[in-house]
Amino acid sequence: MTNQQTALGPASGSVELHDRWLRVGFGRRGHADFHLRWLRHNCDRDLHPLTHERTVCSSELPDDLRASGAAVIDDALVVRWAHDERESRYPLAWLEEHAYARDRVDVRPPNDAERITIGDRGEGLHATVQRALAIVDLEGAAVVRRAPGVMTPPENETEHLIGAFSTAGLRVIGTHFGRVEDLRTDNTTNENTDQLGYTDAAVDLHTDQPFLEVPPRFQLLQGIRPAESGGDSYLVDARSAAETLKSIDEEAHELLTRTRVRFHRKQKGFEKILDAPILSGEGETFQVRWSYFTVAPYDLPFARMEGWYRAHDRFARLVRDTRNQLRFSLGAGDLVLYDNYRMLHARTAFRGARWLRGVYFDR
Ligand SMILES: [Fe+2]
Secondary structure (H helix, E strand, O other): OEOOOOOOOOOOEEEEEOOOEEEEEEHHHOEEEEEHHHHHHOOHHHEOOOOOOEOOOHHHOOOOOOEEEEEEEOOEEEEEEOOOOOEEEEEHHHHHHHOOOEOOOOOOOOOOHHHHEEEOOOOOHHHHHHHHHHHHHHHOEEEEEOOOOOOOOHHHOHHHHHHHHHHOOOEEEOEOOEOEEEEOOOOOOOOOOOOHHHOOOOEEEEOOOOOOOOOOOEEEEEEEEOOOEEOOEEEEEHHHHHHHHHHHOHHHHHHHHHOEEEEEEEEOOEEEEEEEEOEEOOHHHOEEOOEOOOEOOOOOOHHHHHHHHHHHHHHHHHHHOHHHOEEEOOOOOOEEEEEOOOEEEEEOOEEOOOEEEEEEEEO
């Protein structure tokens, strides 16, 4: 049996094994998805030999049920279970009869950073910026690689960049960090430097300024000086991740759109509190607020706390899964522009004098 992915049996069936579910293909008759829990609950070995009644209750199964392999053999799906090495057998005809998720489409956040990356074609800064903005509209973010051979120090280009984005219809907005934010460990120029961004620590996925009623819509990050090691960037399309969540756990999605949590930013010279849901809107009006370092202790009724954590953590695990992330690093003069209402951003820990510049924009 295979440990992952497709294994073709001698008949027309096929199977793809995922973390918590698997997909059985019925040849030309399409496919159906089954949760591992549902399959093990319906194991052929847990039937009384004489009466064929089920002898197991699903509550007896491990919470984190895993399959170590799955294959189609002789017109039956065979699943091997990780916790007890048992092999369960499900005739394909029986699966078709009981299929509850026929021809389901699996939605996944994109993870190919090349798709959002463009190079300077020598067409001029304004044209490059227009192309980048078109990608941001579609994909939520664009990475622009600096043309090779440019000798200008990137720190001297920041104002040109701001000018080009302004000409293209964006407007610079200042925040409590200042107008242009120098993200470097020795920062002394910006206002309110007591935050993770000005250290060399990892900063995990978040949106910027979720504690503002109207957070900045876009952030431009310009690479000035790369780190000696580490300091890679990554983004997650939270709009797509929200669709994934909705497609696998409607209730969790609903809780994330309905539950207001408190974002509380408290620095030496700045304080702001806002209560808002993590997810709101859809499509063009979608907005995510996500910040593990500014979210206040949850204040929810006792009867809702466990359900809330379950929903929150399901979404968190989706976006923290590296298979759902766009990963890249910014060299000197490279830049990334992302939609702060749609994308989560993060960086890995680093060593050295890494220097990035950040600028916020609105439409
Ligand atoms: Fe940030």
